[in-house]
Amino acid sequence: MMAKRSTLWLTIIGLLIGLLILMVLSISLGSAQISFTTVWRVILSHVPVMGEWIERDWPDSTATIVLDLRMPRILLASVVGAALALAGALYQGVLRNPLADPFILGVSSGASFGAAMTFVFGIQMVWIGQMTLPVVAFICGFATLMVVYSIARIGQKVRMETIILAGVVVQAFLGACLSLVMSLANEKLQTIVFWMMGSLTLTDWSYNAVVLPVIALTAIVAMMFTRELNMLGLGEEVAHHSGVSVERTRFILLILASLMTGAAVAVSGAIGFVGLVVPHMIRLIVGSDYRMILPLSIIGGALFLVGADTLARVSLAPRELPLGVITAFLGAPFFIYLLRQAKREYF
Amino acid sequence: MLSLQHVSKTVDEQTLVSDVSFDVEAGQCVGLIGPNGAGKSTLMKLISGMYDVSDGQVLLFGQNVKRWSHKKKAQRVSVLTQDGLAPYPMTVYDTVMMGRYPHLKFFQRESADDLNRVDHVLALTGLTDLKDQMLDTLSGGERQRVAIAKAMVQEPDLLLLDEPTSFLDIGYQTEVLNIVKAWQQRTGLTVLMVLHDLNLAAQYCDRLILINQGEIVKQGSSDDILTTETLEAVYRTTPQIVRHPIKDIPQILL
Numbered sequence: 001m002m003a004k005r006s007t008l009w010l011t012i013i014g015l016l017i018g019l020l021i022l023m024v025l026s027i028s029l030g031s032a033q034i035s036f037t038t039v040w041r042v043i044l045s046h047v048p049v050m051g052e053w054i055e056r057d058w059p060d061s062t063a064t065i066v067l068d069l070r071m072p073r074i075l076l077a078s079v080v081g082a083a084l085a086l087a088g089a090l091y092q093g094v095l096r097n098p099l100a101d102p103f104i105l106g107v108s109s110g111a112s113f114g115a116a117m118t119f120v121f122g123i124q125m126v127w128i129g130q131m132t133l134p135v136v137a138f139i140c141g142f143a144t145l146m147v148v149y150s151i152a153r154i155g156q157k158v159r160m161e162t163i164i165l166a167g168v169v170v171q172a173f174l175g176a177c178l179s180l181v182m183s184l185a186n187e188k189l190q191t192i193v194f195w196m197m198g199s200l201t202l203t204d205w206s207y208n209a210v211v212l213p214v215i216a217l218t219a220i221v222a223m224m225f226t227r228e229l230n231m232l233g234l235g236e237e238v239a240h241h242s243g244v245s246v247e248r249t250r251f252i253l254l255i256l257a258s259l260m261t262g263a264a265v266a267v268s269g270a271i272g273f274v275g276l277v278v279p280h281m282i283r284l285i286v287g288s289d290y291r292m293i294l295p296l297s298i299i300g301g302a303l304f305l306v307g308a309d310t311l312a313r314v315s316l317a318p319r320e321l322p323l324g325v326i327t328a329f330l331g332a333p334f335f336i337y338l339l340r341q342a343k344r345e346y347f
Numbered sequence: 348m349l350s351l352q353h354v355s356k357t358v359d360e361q362t363l364v365s366d367v368s369f370d371v372e373a374g375q376c377v378g379l380i381g382p383n384g385a386g387k388s389t390l391m392k393l394i395s396g397m398y399d400v401s402d403g404q405v406l407l408f409g410q411n412v413k414r415w416s417h418k419k420k421a422q423r424v425s426v427l428t429q430d431g432l433a434p435y436p437m438t439v440y441d442t443v444m445m446g447r448y449p450h451l452k453f454f455q456r457e458s459a460d461d462l463n464r465v466d467h468v469l470a471l472t473g474l475t476d477l478k479d480q481m482l483d484t485l486s487g488g489e490r491q492r493v494a495i496a497k498a499m500v501q502e503p504d505l506l507l508l509d510e511p512t513s514f515l516d517i518g519y520q521t522e523v524l525n526i527v528k529a530w531q532q533r534t535g536l537t538v539l540m541v542l543h544d545l546n547l548a549a550q551y552c553d554r555l556i557l558i559n560q561g562e563i564v565k566q567g568s569s570d571d572i573l574t575t576e577t578l579e580a581v582y583r584t585t586p587q588i589v590r591h592p593i594k595d596i597p598q599i600l601l
Contacts, residue, residue, distance in 0.1 A: 224454045231445055234482075235433045238494075241395060242501070243421030243449035287481075288436040 015299040026310040073203040077309040078302035083215045083264040085301025088275030090257035093229040102261040102275035105167035109174035110144025111137040111265040134266035141262035197322035198271035214263040229290040277331040348373040353403035365561045376538040378552030386561040387541045421449035425498035434483040446500030472496040488519030508540035573597040
């Protein structure tokens with residue numbers, strides 16, 4: 001037990017170092033190649049105290065590319081990846097369904113519909129300016145979850161099979177609404193389609209500033225429920241008799257997962273595969289203990305999406321590929337490989 | 348310890364349990380018996396709080412526990428259900444440790460004391476060698492033993508068992524009940540259990556309550572209940588009653 005805990009921490013620290021290296025590497029790659037060490041020095045020169053020792057011998061344009069163009073985007077990729085993977089793990093744990101992903105309860109459909117409406121009608125709220133799109137998307141996503149939840153609720157209880165069905169139905173309905181909006185959209189069609197495929201192209205620091213606190217906070221709260229998730233795994237009744245307040249725990253976790261998903265989708269569109277595949281990969285490697293699955297999903301999701309976004313940027317440069325395509329191309333084969341390797345039922 | 352007063356349960360105008368009253372004193376082991384569909388499991392769920400009563404009341408420790416939090420209740424009552432633990436890929440040790448959950452505050456870590464209690468219970472239930480095995484690699488009997496260990500770690504005053512032996516062979520059946528019996532003698536635990544096997548019920552319970560069609564037919568010692576006439580009326584078959592040659596209690600032959 002103690003040994004397990006220290007192994008977990010070592011793994012987490014190792015993976016975080018790996019993530020940091022990958023992020024810096026990703027910053028150095030692109031149409032303007034910047035050396036790995038220069039990236040480090042540009043970033044470190046902004047760290048208090050340490051910054052005074054570093055001689056600023058790079059052109060201003062390099063600093064701009066590193067700090068204002070690539071860094072916010074890569075940071076956002078890691079945050080969105082972490083949020084989607086964690087949300088996926090939570091949905092899978094709460095719904096007890098291996099097919100669950102962050103989009104299963106319609107959060108992304110709602111958000112996409114909201115985003116499409118924003119594009120088509122050119123809605124712009126003065127006081128939040130360019131934040132209108134993510135804010136509308138987020139609100140629509142969350143409202144969708146509330147609708148799904150209230151459809152599935154019978155008296156005080158919500159059955160997990162029912163909520164999945166309700167989610168599927170609402171998702172299909174919103175999909176139809178979205179198609180309708182798109183068919184009427186004419187010249188905005190391309191913008192909507194591009195947004196729906198998921199992209200981090202339009203990122204600047206303000207997106208990070210809005211999304212990071214939401215996701216960090218929800219993730220921290222969610223991490224406090226690992227024990228309850230494990231007990232739900234042993235069966236609803238068992239959890240109930242062990243003192244878990246099953247309905248409340250599920251409700252809180254679904255809300256948290258949906259807040260994360262909504263925030264992530266609002267700034268980056270519906271990036272598929274991360275939330276489905278990353279938690280499964282973690283589960284296949286470390287087993288079904290949520291004390292390990294949750295923290296490792298966070299880091300795994302960040303690693304996965306930073307890697308995928310880097311490939312999306314550089315593989316066919318100067319052309320940029322849709323991020324959703326890369327996540328599927330990377331995720332599917334690796335997942336199939338792991339699935340074939342797994343010797344027993346693992347979910 | 349446990350008192351049911353005129354408890355009824357109706358679902359969609361169908362009466363599952365009707366006007367059931369009985370008391371279980373501290374330290375007793377009481378068996379609920381009766382044919383399939385008699386309402387035994389419903390009664391257990393009403394007592395454990397999974398279902399709400401339609402009428403009457405259930406008093407635990409002299410109080411109506413409906414307003415108690417799940418945690419507070421789990422500190423004093425352990426429940427073993429028919430289905431037991433799902434074959435989830437979780438180690439025996441971690442599963443048994445979950446029994447400490449009601450005694451821990453939100454997000455509080457297990458203390459050295461908790462670890463000691465778990466080790467002690469693993470030894471008592473003979474699970475020490477299996478503690479690093481995953482639940483899904485165990486047999487049904489071993490998994491039921493883990494469920495009992497988890498309930499034991501919970502350190503309850505009252506244990507509710509809903510057919511704890513139904514899917515087990517005779518070896519595991521007696522093993523499970525012997526563990527419960529030893530636990531009871533050690534701590535003065537109160538036990539209420541649903542049993543299908545009338546011979547086991549006669550051997551392990553101090554008192555039996557026979558239920559049919561949601562009502563109590565008869566309660567008393569095994570000698571009162573296990574008679575050809577009483578059983579014939581309820582089970583629609585005519586069993587022969589013989590004496591157990593060593594334990595001097597009634598046993599049935601079919």
